[in-house]
Amino acid sequence: xxxxxxxxxxxxxxxxxxxxxxxxxxxxxxxxxxxxxxxxxxxxxxxxxxxxxxxxxxxxxxxxxxxxxxxxxxxxxxxxxxxxxxxxxxxxxxxxxxxxxxxxxxxxxxxxxxxxxxxxxxxxxxxxxxxxxxxxxxxxxxxxxxxxxxxxxxxxxxxxxxxxxxxxxxxxxxxxxxxxxxxxxxxxxxxxxxxxxxxxxxxxxxxxxxxxxxxxxxxxxxxxxxxxxxxxxxxxxxxxxxxxxxxxxxxxxxxxxxxxxxxxxxxxxxxxxxxxxxxxxxxxxxxxxxxxxxxxxxxxxxxxxxxxxxxxxxxxxxxxxxxxxxxxxxxxxxxxxxxxxxxxxxxxxxxxxxxxxxxxxxxxxxxxxxxxxxxxxxxxxxxxxxxxxxxxxxxxxxxxxxxxxxxxxxxxxxxxxxxxxxxxxxxxxxxxxxxxxxxxxxxxxxxxxxxxxxxxxxxxxxxxxxxxxxxxxxxxxxxxxxxxxxxxxxx
RNA sequence: GGCCCCUUCGUCUAAUGGUUAGGACAGCGGCUUUUCAAGCCGUUAACAGGGGUUCAAUUCCCCUAGGGGCUACCA
Numbered sequence: 001x002x003x004x005x006x007x008x009x010x011x012x013x014x015x016x017x018x019x020x021x022x023x024x025x026x027x028x029x030x031x032x033x034x035x036x037x038x039x040x041x042x043x044x045x046x047x048x049x050x051x052x053x054x055x056x057x058x059x060x061x062x063x064x065x066x067x068x069x070x071x072x073x074x075x076x077x078x079x080x081x082x083x084x085x086x087x088x089x090x091x092x093x094x095x096x097x098x099x100x101x102x103x104x105x106x107x108x109x110x111x112x113x114x115x116x117x118x119x120x121x122x123x124x125x126x127x128x129x130x131x132x133x134x135x136x137x138x139x140x141x142x143x144x145x146x147x148x149x150x151x152x153x154x155x156x157x158x159x160x161x162x163x164x165x166x167x168x169x170x171x172x173x174x175x176x177x178x179x180x181x182x183x184x185x186x187x188x189x190x191x192x193x194x195x196x197x198x199x200x201x202x203x204x205x206x207x208x209x210x211x212x213x214x215x216x217x218x219x220x221x222x223x224x225x226x227x228x229x230x231x232x233x234x235x236x237x238x239x240x241x242x243x244x245x246x247x248x249x250x251x252x253x254x255x256x257x258x259x260x261x262x263x264x265x266x267x268x269x270x271x272x273x274x275x276x277x278x279x280x281x282x283x284x285x286x287x288x289x290x291x292x293x294x295x296x297x298x299x300x301x302x303x304x305x306x307x308x309x310x311x312x313x314x315x316x317x318x319x320x321x322x323x324x325x326x327x328x329x330x331x332x333x334x335x336x337x338x339x340x341x342x343x344x345x346x347x348x349x350x351x352x353x354x355x356x357x358x359x360x361x362x363x364x365x366x367x368x369x370x371x372x373x374x375x376x377x378x379x380x381x382x383x384x385x386x387x388x389x390x391x392x393x394x395x396x397x398x399x400x401x402x403x404x405x406x407x408x409x410x411x412x413x414x415x416x417x418x419x420x421x422x423x424x425x426x427x428x429x430x431x432x433x434x435x436x437x438x439x440x441x442x443x444x445x446x447x448x449x450x451x452x453x454x455x456x457x458x459x460x461x462x463x464x465x466x467x468x469x470x471x472x473x474x475x476x477x478x479x480x481x482x483x484x485x486x487x488x489x490x491x
Numbered sequence: 492g493g494c495c496c497c498u499u500c501g502u503c504u505a506a507u508g509g510u511u512a513g514g515a516c517a518g519c520g521g522c523u524u525u526u527c528a529a530g531c532c533g534u535u536a537a538c539a540g541g542g543g544u545u546c547a548a549u550u551c552c553c554c555u556a557g558g559g560g561c562u563a564c565c566a
Contacts, residue, residue: 011566052565117564124563133493134562159564177496186494186562194564201566224495225561248497248559255558283503286515290504294514313504316559320502323516333529374529403525454525466527 004042005215006031008068008075009205011049012060015266016067018319019220019250019258022284026247026312027218028073029285035308037216046078047208048089051198061089067267071277072300077212085212090204097199100207100237101160101192109236110192112158113140114151135188136161160193162203162233170228175216175245176314182228190229202226206233214242221246221314245309247288248316258319270324274347274379279328287317297330325377332376340373341366344382351383355390367476371468385467389476393488394463401489403455411456412490414448418457419486425479432475439471460489 006027010020031042046068048061065080077083087093104110113136115123124134141163143151151158165184172180192203199207209217224246234241252258258265264273270280282298289311291298298306335343345365352360372385388394401411421442425435443450458470461482467473474482 009566013566049566055565113564120564128492131492135493157564174496180495182494188562191564196564198564200564205566220560221496222560223566227495246496251559253502257559286503288503290514292505294505296503296515315497315504317504318502320516323503326516329529372528375527449525451525456525458525462526464526468527469525 002038003215004031004036004038005045005213006037006042006218007045007047007209007212007214008073009047009049009208009219010064011052011055011201012057012064013052013055014057014060015268016064017258017265018267018270018280018284019265021068021071021267021280022250022287023218023220023247024068024073025071025281025284026245026289026307027216029303029307030216030218030245030309033304033307035306037309040304043076044074045083045085045212045214046075046081046088047212048079049201049205050089050091051201051204053091053198063268067271070271071267071281090208091198093204093208094198096211097193097204097207098197101199101203104162104192104236105160107236108163110160110162111141111143111189112148112151113161113189113191114143114156114158115139133186138189141189157195159191159195161189162192162229162236164189164229164232170232172227172231173244174224174227175243175309176312177246180224180227184228187229187232190226202229203233206230206237209242210234210237210239216243216245218245218247221248245312246314247312248314250287251316251318253318255318263321272380274343274381275324275328276331276343276379278331279324282327282331283324286323287319288313288315297327329377332379333374335373337366337370337373341369344369344379344386347379347382348386351387351390354392356392359390364476371472371476375468388462388464388467389473394485396459396463400463400465401456401459403451406452410452414453415456415460415486415490418453419483419490422474422479422483422486427479430474430479432471435474436471456489457486461485 008024008027010016028044030036031038031044032040034040036042046065050056050061061079065078068075075081077085077088079086079088081088090097101110105112115136120136123137127134140158140161164187168184170182170184170187172182174180190202191200193199208214227244227246231241250258260266264270267280278299281300281303285298285303285307286296289307290313291306291311295306332340341362348365358364368386368389369382372382375385376382398408398412401415402408403411418439421439422435425438429435429438439453440450442448443453454470458467458473459465461470461473461477462468477485
């Protein structure tokens with residue numbers, strides 16, 4: 001059996017982007033799925049890439065771990081979890097990077113660069129004026145020992161740069177795309193260690209992936225351009241190159257980069273709106289992966305059975321909110337009523353604030369939940385959908401009571417008729433099924449038009465054009481409150 | 492500009508050197524029906540373009556176009 005150790009290596013710069021969750025999920029499943037890389041025996045590791053203190057956001061690591069856990073992605077090793085390859089936070093591994101940077105320097109695979117940011121800036125401007133690709137001009141690449149010593153003695157700050165081959169081809173292999181060729185002459189002498197002594201992503205991730213024995217690197221394909229540089233670095237160390245799987249980006253509706261501007265992009269946003277982890281996971285799995293059968297509805301457990309490398313593709317996917325909504329509605333409908341009641345509770349505070357205490361019981365919430373379950377796309381929809389259940393007096397124009405071509409006067413007359421019937425129904429019989437039975441029977445025997453009675457009744461009860469049916473609503477609200485609404489509509 | 496990646500219905504995606512190019516979401520129509528949903532049934536809709544290779548190309552190759560990414564002492 002193939003060994004598989006994969007990692008998620010986020011930088012703690014804020015919330016978790018939905019695209020990163022997709023990357024995380026695919027990596028996780030490759031490690032853990034029965035049809036994955038290692039028959040479900042792979043390891044999934046969390047490593048925090050916090051080498052850019054400028055972009056770091058307070059509390060982001062905790063947030064990341066929390067939301068990943070919510071989504072159902074578990075780690076075998078990582079900060080707070082442990083493991084034999086720790087620490088799993090890069091700023092706690094600075095000595096390690098220092099050691100390997102010195103090694104590279106000693107072996108002449110890297111060099112110190114004393115160029116100031118100002119000089120680099122100027123250089124790039126000149127290059128782009130001359131329509132040349134902006135690239136380090138390698139001024140410091142050929143500094144002799146004395147010059148280096150002199151600069152160091154003067155305490156000049158320096159970065160460590162990777163020494164790229166001057167000519168030839170670098171051929172790399174991506175699992176999803178096969179061979180990719182780069183000209184060595186197109187490769188910049190990448191910065192490995194910044195002047196503050198902290199490594200760049202490029203350097204730290206290669207060192208860590210090797211030391212942590214990562215076998216397969218999954219990452220976004222925005223890293224494809226640095227792939228040859230990574231490979232060269234492995235070769236400079238004499239290390240085996242792990243397999244690379246570059247996942248295509250997730251794009252917005254117009255095909256551009258999915259960004260905050262166009263709406264929700266963070267998993268936390270979706271969670272706050274009431275999307276279920278089941279839906280998000282199913283949705284993310286399907287972007288860039290497809291089962292060999294036509295099956296599309298997958299729980300995490302099912303993905304753990306079916307997800308495989310050969311179902312993965314390399315083309316970018318556009319984020320389709322409609323499909324996410326569908327999936328979320330689907331999983332919402334599959335919840336038990338009591339589960340749903342618990343889920344909607346946090347969204348209902350606005351409604352409950354104005355409600356009589358008798359309307360705040362778990363039992364009432366469950367009854368309410370049952371009537372809106374099949375209508376919800378996301379949990380936050382529950383607010384508007386159930387408002388009428390919690391308020392004392394409805395406000396709606398009388399004309400709304402009229403069904404199709406009937407007048408509101410006629411609607412009120414019909415309501416009065418219904419009222420007498422309803423009053424005769426005992427509290428014990430005041431249940432949705434029984435109410436429906438009685439009213440429908442009455443309508444039939446008296447040869448009444450169903451719509452001319454049920455529409456006004458429903459509007460009287462809910463004050464809404466669209467809502468659950470009158471029998472369901474009366475079943476939830478009880479006799480007293482239901483009749484009160486009918487009276488209010490008649491008055 | 493340079494380098495790299497990608498290209499099947501609007502969207503996510505199957506399949507195949509010879510198919511009526513399949514499924515799902517969305518759309519549309521119908522059934523059901525007091526409304527909205529849900530459900531069921533049906534239906535519109537795609538191989539980016541041009542060259543090759545071949546008896547045959549959506550499938551293999553090349554070019555073009557389009558889209559995207561990278562081009563920092565950010566990841």
